Amino acid sequence: MAQAIKQSSIPATMRALAIAAYGKPSTYGIATVPTPQITQPDEVLIKVHATSVNPIDIVLASGALKMATKDTFPFILGYDAAGTIVAVGSGVHDLKVGNEVFTRAPNHLRGTIAEYCISSASATARKPASMTFVDAASIPLVGLTVLQAIRRADAELDGGLKGKTVFVPGGLSGTGSVAVQLLRNVFGAKKVITTLSPGKMERAKELWKDGEGEVVYLDYTKDDVNSAIGPKTVDFMLDTMASAMESLPLIRHGGVIVTISKTPSGDELKAKFKSAPWIMVALLNLVDGVNRWRASRHGVKYSYMWMNADGKGLEDLGTWVEEGKIKPLVGNIAQLEDMEAVKEGFEEVQKGKGGIGKFVIKAL
Ligand SMILES: NC(=O)c1ccc[n+]([C@@H]2O[C@H](COP(=O)([O-])OP(=O)(O)OC[C@H]3O[C@@H](n4cnc5c(N)ncnc54)[C@H](OP(=O)(O)O)[C@@H]3O)[C@@H](O)[C@H]2O)c1
Known part of the structure; x- marks a missing residue:
């Protein structure tokens, strides 16, 4: 064969x-x-x-x-x-x-x-x-995850991501670093707000001094991140650090949160691992349902994203690396x-x- x-x-x-x-x-x-x-x-x-x-x-x-x-x-x-x-x-x-x-x-x-x-x-x-x-x-894994999450938000937001304000915690994490660059240089976000610990601020500013759109850097160890961002100012949050619920007041009515870091829904787990026991599936669906309900009370669409292996998405990421849009x-x-x-x-x-x-x- x-x-x-x-x-x-x-x-x-x-x-x-x-x-x-x-x-x-x-x-x-x-x-x-x-x-x-x-x-x-x-x-x-x-x-x-x-x-x-x-x-x-x-x-x-x-x-x-x-x-x-x-x-x-x-x-x-x-x-x-x-x-x-x-x-x-x-x-x-x-x-x-x-x-x-x-x-x-x-x-x-x-x-x-x-x-x-x-x-x-x-x-x-x-x-x-x-x-x-x-x-x-x-x-591959981080790039595909954030690409799939960003594409979901682009489809769900009225008018897509172009010109929008986005919050991505953990800008120099594996997922965060690809996400910040994709959002600015490929999806046309106007402003990307990210959080870092103080020792990483200068590195991030140097890495991202060129590129489209504005980047706002917040020190999550000292700044009051929610006050610094302000209520109902964010169109899309890509939740890389399991902080989606704490950030709900920041998201405007009609905004979108895609989390990659909170627990998956039971159905997502079952789709990935067929032998997931029903009790685990039921419990995870319950937790996910509560998160969706809490978000809906703020007028925010919340969902969990579990990445899928995808060679076509990798081709796109490779092209953007070649074009200098992602480092x-x-x-x-x-x-x-x-x-x-x-x-x-x-x-x-x-x-x-x-x-x-x-x-x-x-x-x-
Ligand atoms: N759903 C999916 O398909 C999928 C795919 C990939 C990843 N994930 C999940 O997504 C999460 C992130 O993955 P990753 O690969 O990006 O992880 P990672 O690179 O290991 O993230 C670690 C970094 O996060 C920063 N960090 C920790 N706590 C923070 C906070 N409260 N605020 C801001 N930054 C913080 C740390 O920076 P400092 O040193 O500055 O604190 C650290 O360098 C993980 O939970 C992972 O399991 C899910």
């Missing part, structure tokens, strides 16, 4: 961040595991050059969602990858062996923090030649074999404080 670069050049085993039991980053380790093989016509096998870490990797590896995910072990972490295709399934026509690509693997193909990974062709895009593998690895933001970089540095990077992501942009792990 698969067309391989040279079958002999794909080793039978590979090194991967593979855990034998659920645990915290301090328990993670590198293991030698079988190299994954293509089993479906639409799959591609990628030699990974770089991969990046997302909070969900740590949540899943902790076992917090085990009732819904029903994982098997060894459990290889990771969804993002940038690398070179070394084999394609029989149904793949637009991608070829040797193509440099980036991907957010679909949920059932998790396991990109490794020397090789499988993704589906429809979740994979050609990497622009001008983008490094490290930069490309930093984009990938990479913070820590570690080599896969350097477990001390890998664990440190994961621990910073787990803390949710102090990091800048994305933590990237190089497999080559």
